[in-house]
Structures are given as structure tokens and as C-alpha cells.
Amino acid sequence: MTANRTPLYKLHRAVGARMIEFGGWQMPVHYSGILAEHRAVRTQVGLFDLSHMGEIEIAGPRAYEVCQELFVTDIARIRIMQAQYSVMCFADGGIVDDVLIYRLTEERYLVCVNAANRTTDSEWMVEHNRGRAEVVDRSDEYALVALQGPRAETVLSRLTSHDLSAIRRYWAAQGEVAGVPTLLARTGYTGEDGFELFVPAERAEHIWQACGEAGRAANPSTGLRTGLVPVGLGARDTLRLEAGYLFYGNDIDARTTPLEAGLQRLVHFEAGPFIGSEALRKQQADGIEKQLVGIRLEGTGIPRRGYTIWSEQTSQRQVGVVTSGTQSPMLGVGIALGYVAPSGADEKRKRALQTNKAGYVDASGTPLAVAIRNRHIPATVVKPPFYRRS
Amino acid sequence: MEAPKELRYSQEHEWVLVEEDNLATIGITDYAQDQLGDVVFVELPEPDTHLTQDEPFGVVESVKAVSDIYAPVSGTVKEVNTELQNTPETINEDPYGDAGLVQVEMNDPEELDALMTAEEYERFVEEEQEDADE
Numbered sequence: 001m002t003a004n005r006t007p008l009y010k011l012h013r014a015v016g017a018r019m020i021e022f023g024g025w026q027m028p029v030h031y032s033g034i035l036a037e038h039r040a041v042r043t044q045v046g047l048f049d050l051s052h053m054g055e056i057e058i059a060g061p062r063a064y065e066v067c068q069e070l071f072v073t074d075i076a077r078i079r080i081m082q083a084q085y086s087v088m089c090f091a092d093g094g095i096v097d098d099v100l101i102y103r104l105t106e107e108r109y110l111v112c113v114n115a116a117n118r119t120t121d122s123e124w125m126v127e128h129n130r131g132r133a134e135v136v137d138r139s140d141e142y143a144l145v146a147l148q149g150p151r152a153e154t155v156l157s158r159l160t161s162h163d164l165s166a167i168r169r170y171w172a173a174q175g176e177v178a179g180v181p182t183l184l185a186r187t188g189y190t191g192e193d194g195f196e197l198f199v200p201a202e203r204a205e206h207i208w209q210a211c212g213e214a215g216r217a218a219n220p221s222t223g224l225r226t227g228l229v230p231v232g233l234g235a236r237d238t239l240r241l242e243a244g245y246l247f248y249g250n251d252i253d254a255r256t257t258p259l260e261a262g263l264q265r266l267v268h269f270e271a272g273p274f275i276g277s278e279a280l281r282k283q284q285a286d287g288i289e290k291q292l293v294g295i296r297l298e299g300t301g302i303p304r305r306g307y308t309i310w311s312e313q314t315s316q317r318q319v320g321v322v323t324s325g326t327q328s329p330m331l332g333v334g335i336a337l338g339y340v341a342p343s344g345a346d347e348k349r350k351r352a353l354q355t356n357k358a359g360y361v362d363a364s365g366t367p368l369a370v371a372i373r374n375r376h377i378p379a380t381v382v383k384p385p386f387y388r389r390s
Numbered sequence: 391m392e393a394p395k396e397l398r399y400s401q402e403h404e405w406v407l408v409e410e411d412n413l414a415t416i417g418i419t420d421y422a423q424d425q426l427g428d429v430v431f432v433e434l435p436e437p438d439t440h441l442t443q444d445e446p447f448g449v450v451e452s453v454k455a456v457s458d459i460y461a462p463v464s465g466t467v468k469e470v471n472t473e474l475q476n477t478p479e480t481i482n483e484d485p486y487g488d489a490g491l492v493q494v495e496m497n498d499p500e501e502l503d504a505l506m507t508a509e510e511y512e513r514f515v516e517e518e519q520e521d522a523d524e
Contacts, residue, residue, distance in 0.1 A: 018427075033482075034453040035428045234427070234454055302431055302451050326453060327430050373433075373449070 006051035007143050007204035017232060023116030025052040028232035037235035038329040041190055042389070045149035046231035047211050050196065051204060054118030055142045056125060059108040060133040067109055070128060071101065072258055072280070074271035078103040083170045083187050086266060088124065089276030093257040093283055097121050098248050100187060102172055110183075110198075112144075114248045128275060143204030147211060148194030148239075150389075151226050156195055158214040160184070169193070178210035189236065191243025191385055238326050241335060244294060244384025250305060251292060251323045251337050259283055259358040260339070261292045287349070287359030290320065290339040294384040295368060297334030299377040302327045303370045309338050310369040310376055322370060328386055334377070335386045336370065391515060392420045394486055398502055399511035400462040402444075405486065412499055414463055415490040418450060418481065421515050423489075426452040429481040432474045434491055439467045441494055443501050448491060450481065463501045465494035 003026045012019065017028035028049065030037060040046050058066055067075045073086040080103050088096040097117040102110040113121045122137040129135045147156055153164050162175035162184060172185035183198035199207050215228020237247070246252050252261045259267065259280060269277055297303060303325030311317045320340035328335045342349055342361050353359045364383045369376035397405040403422035407415040423429065431451035441447045441461035448459040470492050474480060481489040496502075506514060 029454070030427060033428050035430075238453060300431075302456075304456060327451075329453070 006049055007201050008049045008208050011205060011208060022233055023052060025115055027052055030232040030234045031230045034234035035329050037229055037231040038238050040227060040229040041149045041192055041231060041239055042330060044227040045147055045151040045155050045215055047228055048146040048231050050144040050146055052115035053144050054113040054139040056111045056113060056122050057136045057138050058133050061107055062132040063107050063109055066129050066133045069274050070125060072267045072274055074268040081172050083172055083185055087258050091276055093276045093279035094254040095252045095256060096124055141201055142198050143201045144196060144198055145207055146188060146196045148188045148190040149192050152194040155215045155226055155228060159210055178207055180207055189245055190239040238329055241324055241326055242328050242330060242387040247324055257283060260288045260290055264357055264360060284358040287353050288342060291342045291360050292337055292339055293363055294382045295336040295338055295379050296382045297377055297379045301334055301372040301377045303334045303336035308371045309340055312367055312369060330387045393508040393511050395508045398505035400505055402460040404462045406462045412496045413493055414496050415493045416462060417485060417490045420485045423482050423485045426455060426457060428453050429478045432478045434470050435467050437467050437470055441465055462505055463496050464498055465496040467492050468495050469493040
């Protein structure tokens with residue numbers, strides 16, 4: 001099977017982007033280099049092609065009811081033009097996908113899903129919709145372009161008359177960007193301020209080039225240029241990990257539940273029942289067997305997916321496995337996410353069970369070790385985000 | 391891709407610069423650093439370690455990947471470029487200059503016959519790229 005191409009494929013090739021296959025798509029992994037792109041997003045602004053992501057619409061008078069069954073969150077809390085991070089679960093509580101739900105109108109929700117899960121998700125939604133709402137996979141109609149970084153609003157303001165300061169984080173607006181009708185969402189996956197622009201696929205090249213030009217234009221009053229660079233999936237991954245965001249397929253999947261993944265805050269049993277609520281209620285009462293934690297290395301080395309986690313530097317007891325890891329470009333130390341047994345603090349765990357936390361313990365400060373090529377490198381449990389702009 | 395004429399090259403993308411007294415400096419090629427992307431970590435052997443041809447002796451890590459470095463020739467490590475621990479990006483910036491990883495004293499200079507010339511290596515890389523594009 002040949003990989004899909006986004007509407008921006010040709011532009012990426014033209015500027016010499018290194019391409020990789022990701023989730024069935026040919027995507028840029030980097031343009032100038034992962035570190036330079038990462039730093040540009042933290043200090044200036046980066047431009048991302050996220051057109052591989054899927055967009056599935058759930059619409060109609062019963063759309064709310066269908067969404068409430070599909071997702072673990074409280075759908076009633078999403079106001080019109082608001083966005084909500086959520087997950088869909090299987091009946092056993094395992095995660096189908098993590099998504100952003102945008103409520104476009106009273107009865108219309110746009111669900112932005114991971115590229116690799118697009119087909120699974122839309123089939124799952126259609127199956128459980130049972131004909132009540134209109135479930136339409138609109139992924140091919142949309143291109144998704146993101147501007148992320150402290151200068152994102154400045155750059156975008158050069159392309160739209162919409163009052164961007166009126167769009168708060170996790171809210172959206174319909175407007176025009178460079179003359180193209182756009183859903184402007186103040187959302188992202190980098191830990192920086194920024195916007196995700198849902199535009200008609202056939203206008204993708206126009207939007208991309210307009211953003212590029214606006215991002216390199218000089219500020220008329222200061223004469224300073226904004227340092228916009230295109231950013232590939234390589235830096236997208238290091239940015240999201242520094243910010244502590246989970247990545248489906250690595251940190252969460254069908255064999256992990258939201259309670260284990262530290263996404264307890266999303267689960268609203270009282271809003272349900274939702275698919276998986278029975279299994280999750282039981283897990284909440286029984287307590288979880290593993291929990292996702294953030295880990296910062298105290299020694300030199302780079303933690304990677306699949307590396308084992310040990311209770312202490314000298315101990316022979318393995319307590320978990322790394323699911324994502326990298327060297328933080330901003331901190332210069334190894335950072336990782338991984339599942340560990342929620343043991344250690346038995347009293348804390350009992351309290352956590354009593355307070356509906358499913359036994360998820362805040363283990364911050366716990367010393368651990370990560371095995372890197374048979375050496376145990378000392379590490380500490382930390383609560384993500386690993387990096388926050390001061 | 392750059393491949394200086396005076397060097398010899400391995401199929402694992404290491405280069406060897408042969409100096410006098412059977413001394414040889416080993417590094418990774420321009421092609422290898424380009425494939426890896428931003429190098430952020432280097433792990434090298436201690437002096438006096440014995441290297442065996444075609445066996446891994448160190449590790450180079452980029453943001454995305456971990457890559458073993460294979461010894462293009464056998465020998466004893468005389469000098470280690472410890473600077474690279476603080477400035478691993480030198481491998482990207484100057485793969486044939488300051489980014490030599492170790493200097494070894496070869497115990498069998500005839501092993502060099504198994505390595506490629508610059509011209510052979512360039513052809514080898516072209517074929518590898520063609521395979522990757524298919």
C-alpha cells in the first residue's frame with residue numbers, strides 16, 4: 001500500500017523536507033533539523049502541516065446523546081465554539097483514541113482524531129451511533145495547518161481581521177484567513193500558545209504559503225522579522241513530550257485505560273453511561289495495576305521507548321517500561337513517560353483509592369532508574385509538563 | 391554528500407584516516423550524520439580498549455535514533471575525542487574534521503583492503519538511496 005499524501009506534499013518536497021511514513025501518510029519529519037525547529041516553536045513560531053489528522057463530524061438533534069456515549073468526558077460542558085480534550089474507550093476501558101472535540105453549532109461536533117486511527121474511529125462511531133446522528137468522515141475535505149509559538153498570534157493577525165485576542169485557549173471561531181473560510185482553533189500539541197487552522201483541502205497550499213510569508217514579514221514599527229520556520233513531526237514529538245502530552249500508540253492504546261494513563265480528570269461517570277464506564281468504575285474501585293508517570297534522568301543518557309524502569313539504581317526489581325522518551329532540547333536532560341506499578345506509598349495509595357483516584361498515586365520525587373544499554377541511570381519521577389516557559 | 395578522497399569507508403558508514411605508525415582515526419561519514427539528523431549524544435570506549443573489525447564499539451544518538459558505531463579496522467584505542475561529549479553537534483557540522491571519534495593503533499593494516507575508496511563509497515551510497523526510494 002502506498003502512503004497517502006497531504007495537499008502540501010509537493011511544497012514539502014520542494015523545500016527539501018525529509019519525509020517519513022507515519023500512520024499511513026508521507027509526512028515531513030524535519031526541514032532544517034529537529035532541534036532548530038523545536039527551538040523556533042519555543043521562542044518564535046512554527047508552521048505545521050497536520051493534514052494527516054482525521055476530522056469526523058457528528059451532527060443532528062441526537063448528536064449530543066451519541067457523543068455522550070462515545071466519550072468519557074462530560075459533553076454538556078462543551079459550549080458552542082469550545083474545544084474539549086477527550087478519549088473514546090472500548091467496553092473493557094482500553095482507549096480507542098484520544099481526540100479534540102469541537103462543538104461547531106448547537107447540534108454539530110467536529111472530532112479531530114489521530115491519523116492512524118481514522119478508519120477505526122469512524123467505524124467505531126458509526127457502529128455505536130446506530131443511526132441516531134449523522135456521522136461523516138470529513139477528513140478528505142479538510143487540511144489542517146498549525147501556527148504554534150509565542151509569535152503565533154502576531155503572525156496570524158497579519159492574515160485575518162478576526163479579533164484573535166477574543167479566542168481563548170481551547171476555544172475556536174469561524175473566520176477568514178488569507179481570504180479562506182477557516183475554523184480558527186486556539187489549540188495545539190506543543191505547550192505553547194498557538195492556533196490550529198481547519199481549511200478546505202483545496203486551499204491548503206494558499207494558506208501554507210500565506211502563513212509562511214506572514215511569518216517572515218517584518219513588523220512595520222520595529223522592522224524586526226518574525227522567525228517562522230516549517231516544523232516536521234520530529235520536533236512535534238519532542239515538543240509534545242516536553243509539554244507532557246500523550247501520544248496514542250506509544251503512551252496510550254487499547255491496552256491502557258484513562259485511569260492508568262493519569263487522565264482521571266477526563267472521566268465523568270455522572271455524565272454517562274459511556275462505552276467502557278462499567279469497566280472503568282470497576283477499575284476505579286479495585287485500583288489500577290500500573291500508572292503513567294513522568295521521569296527525568298539524573299544521569300547522562302537518553303531514555304527511549306521500550307527501555308526498562310527499575311526501582312532504584314542498584315536494585316534488581318523492574319517496575320516498568322518507558323513508552324516515550326527523548327533528550328529534552330530545552331532542558332538538555334533525558335525525559336520520558338512510562339508505566340510503573342503504583343506501589344511504594346501504600347498509605348497514599350489507599351487514600352487515592354478512597355478519593356476516587358483509582359489508586360493513582362502522585363509519585364513525584366520517587367527515585368527510579370532507567371536501563372540504558374545495561375547500565376542503570378538514576379532518574380526521578382516528576383509531574384509533567386517537563387518544560388514550562390517562565 | 392561529501393566523501394574526501396584520502397579516506398577509506400566501511401559499509402556501516404564509518405571513515406578511516408590512516409596516519410603514520412599504523413595509527414588510524416575513525417569517524418562517521420557525512421551521509422551517516424545526515425541520515426541521523428541532529429546528534430545529541432555520543433558514547434565512546436575508554437583508551438586501551440581493543441576494537442575488532444565489524445564489531446560495534448560505541449553509540450551515536452540523534453534526537454530520533456540510536457545508532458551503533460562499528461569498528462572499520464581492529465586495533466587498540468590510543469585517543470578518544472572526549473570533546474564530543476560536550477559538543478556532539480560537531481559530528482553534524484564537521485564530520486570529517488573535528489568529529490573524529492577515536493584514534494586506534496591498527497594491529498592488521500591489511501584489513502584496510504576490505505574498505506571502500508571514496509569513489510566506491512559514493513556509488514555504494516547511491517545504491518542504498520535507490521533501494522530506499524523503491
